[in-house]
Amino acid sequence: MAGIRLSAATDIIDDRFHLGAALGGLILLAVATNLPEMAITISAALSHHLELAIGNILGGIAVQTVVLAVIDAFGLGRQAPLTSLSRSLNLVLEGTLVTAVLMGVVMGAQLPKTAVWGRLEPGTLLIAVLWGVGMWLISKAQAIPWKAEGPALTFPPEVQHARQQQQERNDATSTVRAVLTFGVAALVTLGAGLVLALSGEALAQHLHLSGVVFGATVLAVATALPEISTGLASVRLGDYELAVSDIFGGNAFLPVLFLVASLLSGQAVLPQLQRSDLYLTALGVLLTGVYLYGLVFRSRRQWGLLGLDSWGVVGLYALGLLGLWVLAR
Numbered sequence: 001m002a003g004i005r006l007s008a009a010t011d012i013i014d015d016r017f018h019l020g021a022a023l024g025g026l027i028l029l030a031v032a033t034n035l036p037e038m039a040i041t042i043s044a045a046l047s048h049h050l051e052l053a054i055g056n057i058l059g060g061i062a063v064q065t066v067v068l069a070v071i072d073a074f075g076l077g078r079q080a081p082l083t084s085l086s087r088s089l090n091l092v093l094e095g096t097l098v099t100a101v102l103m104g105v106v107m108g109a110q111l112p113k114t115a116v117w118g119r120l121e122p123g124t125l126l127i128a129v130l131w132g133v134g135m136w137l138i139s140k141a142q143a144i145p146w147k148a149e150g151p152a153l154t155f156p157p158e159v160q161h162a163r164q165q166q167q168e169r170n171d172a173t174s175t176v177r178a179v180l181t182f183g184v185a186a187l188v189t190l191g192a193g194l195v196l197a198l199s200g201e202a203l204a205q206h207l208h209l210s211g212v213v214f215g216a217t218v219l220a221v222a223t224a225l226p227e228i229s230t231g232l233a234s235v236r237l238g239d240y241e242l243a244v245s246d247i248f249g250g251n252a253f254l255p256v257l258f259l260v261a262s263l264l265s266g267q268a269v270l271p272q273l274q275r276s277d278l279y280l281t282a283l284g285v286l287l288t289g290v291y292l293y294g295l296v297f298r299s300r301r302q303w304g305l306l307g308l309d310s311w312g313v314v315g316l317y318a319l320g321l322l323g324l325w326v327l328a329r
Helices: 002-017 021-033 035-046 050-076 089-109 122-143 157-172 175-206 211-223 225-236 240-265 275-297 308-328
Strands: none
Touching (some): 002 021, 002 157, 021 225, 021 240, 035 050, 035 175, 035 240, 050 089, 050 175, 050 225, 050 308, 089 275, 175 211, 211 225, 211 275, 211 308, 225 240, 240 275, 275 308
16 A cells, blocks of 8 residues: 555656656655665664575565566556566666666675775675766766657556546645655555564574575565555556666665665675575576566567566576575575
């Protein structure tokens, strides 16, 4: 419910402050829907159970990328693949930013544990700088004279009707109310994240699972629920770019939480990454790359309810989970 409110409030804030759907998803919706991961990271850093935070962040990136396939199947169905309807250059840049920050994770993992300046770890600092520069460049991309060629985007009657109803509600909602709604929904999401952090640690112990495996699977799926709800709500209103931007923007932001974990714990977090963590990092890069190709080619071919790129992501994720299970044995 909070995720749906976040999506509607973001739509109004985008319009009132002229952010654009893709950038609004990157700045507002992506950060807000990742508040559960932020709560888990803070809790794990303060209790020095960093393996749970590491697994949740890196596993969450892979899971949230698969959320695009869920939106493709249950949000659009046979209408068209999601990537064929998303026509913003910003989305390609956001996906590239995800790859860049994940490469920063790999680089930081190679440094020694003693590489800490005060409480600053150079690897996590690099990730934060890459994210900040990437955000700045994406904001500048609004002025690039680039557009997708092809037939004009048309909406089915039910989407047109939903868009008209939503527009009427948006027009009747003041900017102050939209901002307050966004803030309350974000606080609810953050509160749920705190509960997940506490219950997740207990469940991992009761199920005798390592923090990395539990964080990358069960906990990552739970914390991806806001992205599913906001993505489905956005697609039903025809905000295809906002749905994709929420996922890519959130995935680019998640590794920045390693800096938070390093500052709170006083430890170098990235050098503690295990083989399974680097494996999950590579899986996130691989899945993002598949959707980047989908955004460029914009193929309208479908098998069942999914586009070809979504099938590729689902298949690679299933193989990835099998590999993670082999690594964890």
